[in-house]
Amino acid sequence: MNNIKHRRNKKILTAVNVALLLAIYVAVFVAEQVLPQTSMLFVVLKKGSIYALIAVSMNLLNGFTGLFSLGQAGFMLIGAYVYGIFTIPEEFRQSVYQYFDGGVIHFTVPVVIALVMAGAAAAIFAALIGLPVLRLKSDYLAIATLGFAEILRALFQWKIIGPVTNGSNLLRKFPNFNDFNIKGADGKVAVYLSTLIPFIVAGICILLIVLLIRSSYGRAFRAIRDDEIAAEAMGVNLFKHKQLAFVISSFFAGVGGALLAMYQMAIQANAFTSAMTYEILLIVVIGGLGSVTGSCLGSFLFIAASEWWLRGLDGGTFLGINAPGIFRAGFRKVVFAVIIMLVVLFYRKGIMGDSEFSAKRIAERFRRIFMKRKSKIEVVENE
Amino acid sequence: MDYLPYLLAGVSVGGQYALIAIGYTMVYGILRLINFAHGDIFMAAGLIMIYLCTALPLAVSIPLVLLITVAIGFVIERAAYMPLREAPRMSVMISAIGVSYLIQNLALYLTGGLAKPYISIPWISDTITILGATTRRVTVITPILTILLMIALILLIKKTKIGMAMRAVSRDFDTSRLMGIRVNNVISVTFIIGSLLAAIGSVLYFTNYTAVVPTSGQMPGLKAFVAAVFGGIGSIPGAVLGAFLIGICENLIKSGGGAWTNFSDAFTFVLLIAVLLVRPTGLFAEKKIDKV
Numbered sequence: 106m107n108n109i110k111h112r113r114n115k116k117i118l119t120a121v122n123v124a125l126l127l128a129i130y131v132a133v134f135v136a137e138q139v140l141p142q143t144s145m146l147f148v149v150l151k152k153g154s155i156y157a158l159i160a161v162s163m164n165l166l167n168g169f170t171g172l173f174s175l176g177q178a179g180f181m182l183i184g185a186y187v188y189g190i191f192t193i194p195e196e197f198r199q200s201v202y203q204y205f206d207g208g209v210i211h212f213t214v215p216v217v218i219a220l221v222m223a224g225a226a227a228a229i230f231a232a233l234i235g236l237p238v239l240r241l242k243s244d245y246l247a248i249a250t251l252g253f254a255e256i257l258r259a260l261f262q263w264k265i266i267g268p269v270t271n272g273s274n275l276l277r278k279f280p281n282f283n284d285f286n287i288k289g290a291d292g293k294v295a296v297y298l299s300t301l302i303p304f305i306v307a308g309i310c311i312l313l314i315v316l317l318i319r320s321s322y323g324r325a326f327r328a329i330r331d332d333e334i335a336a337e338a339m340g341v342n343l344f345k346h347k348q349l350a351f352v353i354s355s356f357f358a359g360v361g362g363a364l365l366a367m368y369q370m371a372i373q374a375n376a377f378t379s380a381m382t383y384e385i386l387l388i389v390v391i392g393g394l395g396s397v398t399g400s401c402l403g404s405f406l407f408i409a410a411s412e413w414w415l416r417g418l419d420g421g422t423f424l425g426i427n428a429p430g431i432f433r434a435g436f437r438k439v440v441f442a443v444i445i446m447l448v449v450l451f452y453r454k455g456i457m458g459d460s461e462f463s464a465k466r467i468a469e470r471f472r473r474i475f476m477k478r479k480s481k482i483e484v485v486e487n488e
Numbered sequence: 489m490d491y492l493p494y495l496l497a498g499v500s501v502g503g504q505y506a507l508i509a510i511g512y513t514m515v516y517g518i519l520r521l522i523n524f525a526h527g528d529i530f531m532a533a534g535l536i537m538i539y540l541c542t543a544l545p546l547a548v549s550i551p552l553v554l555l556i557t558v559a560i561g562f563v564i565e566r567a568a569y570m571p572l573r574e575a576p577r578m579s580v581m582i583s584a585i586g587v588s589y590l591i592q593n594l595a596l597y598l599t600g601g602l603a604k605p606y607i608s609i610p611w612i613s614d615t616i617t618i619l620g621a622t623t624r625r626v627t628v629i630t631p632i633l634t635i636l637l638m639i640a641l642i643l644l645i646k647k648t649k650i651g652m653a654m655r656a657v658s659r660d661f662d663t664s665r666l667m668g669i670r671v672n673n674v675i676s677v678t679f680i681i682g683s684l685l686a687a688i689g690s691v692l693y694f695t696n697y698t699a700v701v702p703t704s705g706q707m708p709g710l711k712a713f714v715a716a717v718f719g720g721i722g723s724i725p726g727a728v729l730g731a732f733l734i735g736i737c738e739n740l741i742k743s744g745g746g747a748w749t750n751f752s753d754a755f756t757f758v759l760l761i762a763v764l765l766v767r768p769t770g771l772f773a774e775k776k777i778d779k780v
Contacts, residue, residue: 139723173578190643237765244522248713249764251756255710259754379706380592383585390582442590449586450571453579 118465126308135305138295145413150283150300151282151403152412155364156404158307161314161397163355168459169318169384170350171330173247174230175382177252180355181362182377183230186261188363189276189372190269192219193474197278198299202271209268216280220363227359228352235351240342251379253436276372303364306478310357315397317353324351327406330395387445391455399457406456411441495736499602500623502600502629502735507689508712510641511682511726515771517658517722518678520577522562522643524584525564527709528591529683533557533690534606534700535562535595541607541620548593555667561683562676570672595702599742603699612694615664626695633692637685638728650677713758720770729771 133150140146159177166172193201193215202208214222238249260266262273270276282299289295317323325346327338337343366372385405392403418437448455460466493634508530515523522609540549568587572580602775612626651675656664665671693708694700715734719726737759738752763770 167578169763173581206677237761239761241764241768243716244520244581245764245768247581248522248717249539249761251710252714252760256754256757263751316498334561380589383589386582387589394578395593433597434601438593439590439597440587442593446568446583448587449583450568453575 107155118463118468122463122465130301130304130308134301136343144299145416147300148412149409151303151368152464153405153408154303154307155361155368156385156388156408157401158310158364158437159361159385160310160356160392160400160404162219162361163385163393164392164397165314165318165326165399166350166354167359167389168400169292169330170326170347171345172350172355174250174351175247175379175386176234176250176254176355177358177385178377179250179257179380180227180231181365181381182254182257182261182374183227184362185366185372185377186270186276186374187223187226187359188219188366189279191222192216193276193277201276201278202268204211204274205268205271208271218252220360222362224356225365227362228356229357231352232348235348239347239351254377254379254382258374260375263474270374273374276366277370279366281367281370282471303368305387306360306364310360311397311401314353314357317396322346322349387449391445391448393455393457393459395459396461398459398462399455399469402456402462410444411437415440490621491740491743492619493536493623495773496623496627497696498499498736499732499762500526500627500630500735501739502732503634504508504689505708505712505715505735506634506728506731507637507685507692508708509715510638510724511687512713512726513716513719513721513727514654514678515717516684518654518675519569521580521584522568523682524581524709524714525568526592526682526686526713527589527705527707528588529557529561529564529705530562530686530690530693531700531702532591532710533579533687534694534704535599537605537691537694538604538700544645545735548607550691553691554684557687557690558680558683561679561686565676565679570575570675574592588641592706592731599702601735603701605699606694609695612692615678624696633688634728637688638724641685642689642724644681647717650674654678700739705766712755714756715728715774717760718770720772721773723770726772 118482135147159181162173163177166174177191190210191212194213195211198211200206202447220419234250234253238246240252241249263270264272266272282302286294287296287298318326325336325341328339328341329343329346333343362377388403388407389400392399392401392406415437418440419434490626499649508526511526512523513519515526533553533556537549537553540552546553568583569580572583612629613670614625616625616628617623618628645654653664653669654677656667656669657671657740661671664674679734694704711734712731715730716727718730718733719728719729735755738755741752741755742749
C-alpha cells in the first residue's frame with residue numbers, strides 16, 4: 106500500500122520537475138519575442154546557458170569523479186576551433202583566411218554536425234592525453250592538464266598550421282545564434298530563436314550528463330571520488346572509469362566551446378586562458394561540487410552578477426550611490442572576487458552542496474515545516 | 489647565429505624563476521599546496537615598486553617593497569589558507585585560485601587596466617659588455633645573487649632551530665605538532681621567506697621588462713612551479729637547477745625566431761609533462777611521496 110503511494114508520489118514529482126523545466130523553456134521563448142533584443146537579460150541567458158553546460162561538464166570530473174582537472178579551457182578551444190573551421194561559408198573563406206590564401210579547407214558541414222565534431226575532437230584529444238595524465242594524482246593532475254591547455258593555446262597560433270587555424274588571427278563569419286532567427290517575407294525577424302537555441306543545445310547535453318550520472322557508471326564515478334581503494338576492491342576498474350569521465354567531460358566542454366564561439370561570433374586562441382578555467386571552477390564551487398543544478402544556478406548567477414547586476418560598480422553609480430572615484434572600471438570584478446573568496450572560505454559547500462534542486466526537495470522542505478507544526482499542535486493537545 | 493646573448497638572458501631569467509620557485513617548493517614541502525597566488529604576489533611586488541618609486545627615493549622604496557610583499561604573503565596565508573587547514577586539499581587549492589583571481593582583479597582596478605611602466609634602477613640596469621655580447625648588469629647579478637640566497641637559505645634550514653622545525657613539519661605535520669612545534673608559526677615563516685624571495689626576484693625580473701600588467705605574474709609563476717616539480721618538489725637546490733634549465737631552454741628556443749617564440753612558453757609544459765611521466769618525483773625528491 107505504502108509502496109504504491111510512494112511510487113505514485115515519485116511519478117507526480119517527476120512530472121512537476123519536467124513541467125518546471127518546460128515552463129523555463131517556454132518563458133525563455135516568450136521573453137525573446139516580447140522584450141527588446143538589446144536587453145541584458147538575453148546576454149545573461151545566452152552566456153549563462155553556455156557556461157552552465159561547461160560548468161556541469163567540469164563538475165562531472167571535479168565534483169562527481171574527484172579528478173581535479175584544470176584543462177577545461179583547452180578542450181573548449183579545440184571545440185571552438187573545430188566548429189569555426191568547418192562552418193565558415195565558402196564565400197567568406199578568402200576574406201577570413203586573408204593571410205593564408207583562403208585556407209586549405211574548402212567545404213562546410215551543417216551546424217549540428219559541426220557541434221558534434223567539436224565535441225568529438227575534444228574527446229579524442231582527451232583520450233590521447235588521458236593515457237599518461239590520469240596516472241597522476243590531485244594537484245599533479247591539475248598542473249598537467251593546465252599545461253596541456255597552455256600547449257594547445259600556443260599550438261593553435263602556430264603559423265605553420267595557419268592554413269587550417271588561421272594562425273593568431275581571428276576566425277569569424279561562421280554561423281552564430283542570430284542566424285537561427287526565422288525571418289519573414291519582408292526580411293524582418295518574425296520569430297526570435299537566438300536565445301532558445303543555446304538553451305536547447307545546453308539542455309540536451311546536460312540531460313545526457315545527468316543520465317550518465319544516474320547510471321551505474323555514475324555510481325562508479327562517485328565511488329572513485331569517495332574512496333579509490335574501496336572502489337577498486339568493489340570491482341570498479343579505476344583507470345577505465347577515470348578515462349571515461351575525462352573523455353565525456355571533454356566532449357561536452359568541446360561542445361560548450363563551440364557554443365561560446367557562436368555567442369562571441371569570433372574565435373581567437375589567446376582568449377582561452379587558464380583564467381577562463383579558473384572562472385568555471387569558481388562557478389562550480391559556488392554552485393556546489395557534485396550538484397548539476399548547483400552548477401546551472403551558479404553559472405546564471407555568476408554571469409548575471411558579472412555582466413549585469415554589478416555593472417554599476419564600474420560605471421560610477423551603484424544602488425543610487427554616486428562615487429565615480431571608487432566605482433570605476435574594474436571595481437565590479439574586485440567586489441566579485443571578494444564575494445567568491447567569502448564563499449570559498451565560509452560557505453564551502455556552495456549553493457546546493459552535493460544535493461539537487463528539484464520539486465522533491467521543495468516538497469520535503471514544506472512537509473518538514475508542516476510536520477513540525479503538526480507535532481507541536483499534537484504536543485499542545487496532549488498537555 | 490650567435491647564441492651567447494640568448495644564453496646570458498636565459499641564465500638571468502632562470503635565476504629570477506629560481507627565486508620564485510623556492511617559494512613554491514617550500515610551501516609545497518610543508519603544506520602540500522600549490523600556492524597559485526605566488527605568481528601574483530610576484531606581480532604585486534612589481535606594482536608596489538612602481539607606486540613607491542613615484543614618491544620615495546630608491547634606497548627607501550626597495551626595502552619597503554620587500555617588507556610590504558612579505559606582509560601580503562603573511563596575510564594571505566593567515567586569511568585564506570589557515571582557516572582551511574583541516575579541509576580537503578581540493579578546497580585549499582580552490583582558495584589559492586580564488587586569491588589569485590582576487591589579486592589580479594585588484595591590480596586591474598588599481599592600475600585602471602593600463603600597463604604601468606617599470607622604473608629603471610640605476611647601476612643594475614646599466615649596459616655592459618661580456619665576451620662581445622651587450623647586456624645589462626642585472627643579467628650578471630641575478631645568477632650570483634640567486635646562488636648566494638640559495639646557500640643562505642639552505643644554511644638556515646640545516647643549521648637553525650626554525651629550519652629544523654620546518655624540516656620536521658614537512659616530514660610529519662601532526663607529529664611535529666605533538667612535539668611542541670608551533671606549526672602555524674613555521675608555516676608563516678615559510679610564506680614570509682617565499683614572498684621575500686619573490687619580491688627580490690620581482691625587482692630583478694621587471695628591470696628587463698618595460699611594464700607590469702596584472703597578468704604579468706601568471707606565466708613566470710607557472711614556469712617557476714614547473715621548475716620546482718622538475719627539481720623534485722620540496723628540494724631547494726632542485727628547484728634552482730630546474731629554474732635555470734627552463735630559463736636557458738626557453739631563451740634558446742626564442743633564438744630560433746619567428747614561429748618558435750610562441751612555443752617558448754609551451755616548452756615549459758612539455759617539459760613538465762615529460763618529467764611527470766618519466767620521473768614524477770623529480771631530480772632530487774624526498775624519498776617517499778605520494779604523487780602517483
